[in-house]
Amino acid sequence: MHPSMISWQRKGVERMKTLSALLITLVLAASLSAQNDEQGRNVHNMRVQPFFFEALNFATYDDFGLTGRMDIYVHVPYDIITFIKKDEFYRGGYSITVLISHAEDSKITKEENWERSVDLLTFERTNDPSYYDLTQRSIALEPGTYSVEVIFEDEQSAKEFRLTRSIAIRKFDANLLDISDLMLVRDVANKGMKKQISPQINPNVAALKEGFDLFYEVYNPFRLGAVDIDYRIIRRGETVYKTHETQGLKEGTNTFLARIDNAGLAIGIYTLEVTLRRYNDSTAAGVLTQNKRQFLIEWLTAGAPISIVDLDEAIEQLRYYAKDDELEYIQGSEDEDIRRKRFEEFWENHNPTPGSSSNAAMIEYYNRVAFTNQHFGHYIDGWKTDRGMVYIIFGPPDYIDRHPLDVESKPYEVWEYYDLNRRFILIDETGFGDYRLLYPIWDDRNRLR
Known part of the structure; x- marks a missing residue:
């Protein structure tokens, strides 16, 4: 100055x-x-951020072995959509464009587009950011590091918002046990014999005071009877939460939901780590695979994180x-x-x-x-x-x-x-x-x- x-x-x-x-x-x-x-x-x-998106690396077994893919989720709060009254509804719409480019040369390799319409019965919901529209797409990608840009465009006003982040698509080996990226989950509902999950796309979990779930997949080429799974939350190099469970593994794709207790965690940035070990083996040699991700807890006032x-x-x-x-x-x-x-x-x-x-x-x-x-x-x-x-x-x-x-x-x-x-x-x-x-x-x- x-x-x-x-x-x-x-x-x-x-x-x-x-x-x-x-x-x-x-x-x-x-x-x-x-x-x-x-x-x-x-x-x-x-x-500050008008909408949110998450890009996660999962894998699918196919004729070529285990192929990586990107699952992208876009969370659009209603308050950034322009609604107009039509008959008994408040109607709005928007489009999403996803541009995927190689990180090293910025060359666009894939593009996805889709449009959405939203009809609401009450005006109050049109301005309430706690209500939102969630969409998801799966995109097959070769291993590598990519830049993902998501563009939101409002149908009525033509206003536009852009968000960008990078994602690494790993090279999965069908002959090795591996783990997907970790997805935060805000809600789990039972639908008959199946569970329906609602992803938490915003990494800020301050509003989830009762805790949240963690979804991930484990790709297993072996016939292991059981594995030990350790969950650990780390802040500033110190473990502030840990828990453990033992789960059976089948051959192929295994899906897991784990409950994470965030009660008592102060505002800050945290790392959530998942480690799979051979059953009853706590040594370093017993580690089968591991993955981690960040989440954060921001200050919460009247239900609205700042x-x-x-x-x-x-x-x-x-x-x-x-x-x-x-x-x-x-x-x-x-x-x-x-x-x-x-x-x-x-x-x-x-x-x-x-x-x-x-x-x-x-x-x-x-x-x-x-x-x-x-x-x-x-x-x-x-x-x-x-x-x-x-x-x-x-x-x-x-x-x-x-x-x-x-x-x-x-x-x-x-x-x-x-x-x-x-x-x-x-x-x-x-x-x-x-x-x-x-x-x-x-x-x-x-x-x-």
Whole structure:
């Protein structure tokens, strides 16, 4: 940050601290206008990620042995679909495009497309993110590492969202015992003699307070009578949960459902590990196969997770909102439970609807933090950058005038806030996306009062 701006930041932040009521008013106004302000400010929803998808590696026995495939699941909350009233229904629709490319050369190798229609009876469900549409496709792929891009397009508004992640398709050997990827499951229903599972596509399991299930397959070319299966949850290198069971194995494909108890787990990122061992053999030589995956527990408010997975980092991120003495008080205890209690008390004191389990100011603040980490991070987290600071304090700009390739100047951006009568100029001195706040237009007309 430019040295002259350090003093400005402190003064500006102090003004923001003394005008928390104004900030809350702006947050609430932004939240209320989110559904109607199509052309204006890019107001946040209750979450940074609009929809979710999961790509998992399973296998199928065929004439060639054991062939790997990708099972892709797409979870679309109703609140990103535009519904229109038609007769007694609220009707909406969307399309999904899946582009699969080799990670090394970005060449698209496969493309899948499908469309969906959704009919609802009540208007309330059209805006409720807890209701969603789930679709699934299976795609055969050669072994390798792929980039998977999923594109959502709303039928009525033509708005578009894109998500990308990588997946490794393993080379399965029909002569060796192996295990599929691990799928999180939110619900299991009995349908006659079969079980019907509902996948948990969002890796955040905070809302599943009673625990969740884990689904996976084991591919077995042998006639083993039984195996020992160990389940372990790891956080920061320490085992925080473990359980064990013994299961019989048949030759061919074996499917398993295991119940995982997440009660008592704090917010954070976890690794779930499954290990198959020879029966009654706890040595390293007894390991037959193993797989692992990550899941997370984010802060949960009124049933809606927000983007907090590390308490101490969330406290540090309060620097743009909390006063110095408030921040020191929250951080002042070595006991994590006490820090959590103080953190909760701070946000309850700044809750625009005191006593309510939902805190719109907290949700908006940390959604802004998450947005800056996604879009402004480079060698430091996005919330620590100058663009991140401005975005977190003032929210999304009404307009950004970008100049990435001007011949006679370094790349720069001009952020305009029309309602606040403010302008910020940020310049990329290094050419690596590290935009520094160069000069805010600052006079008596646009000071916060």
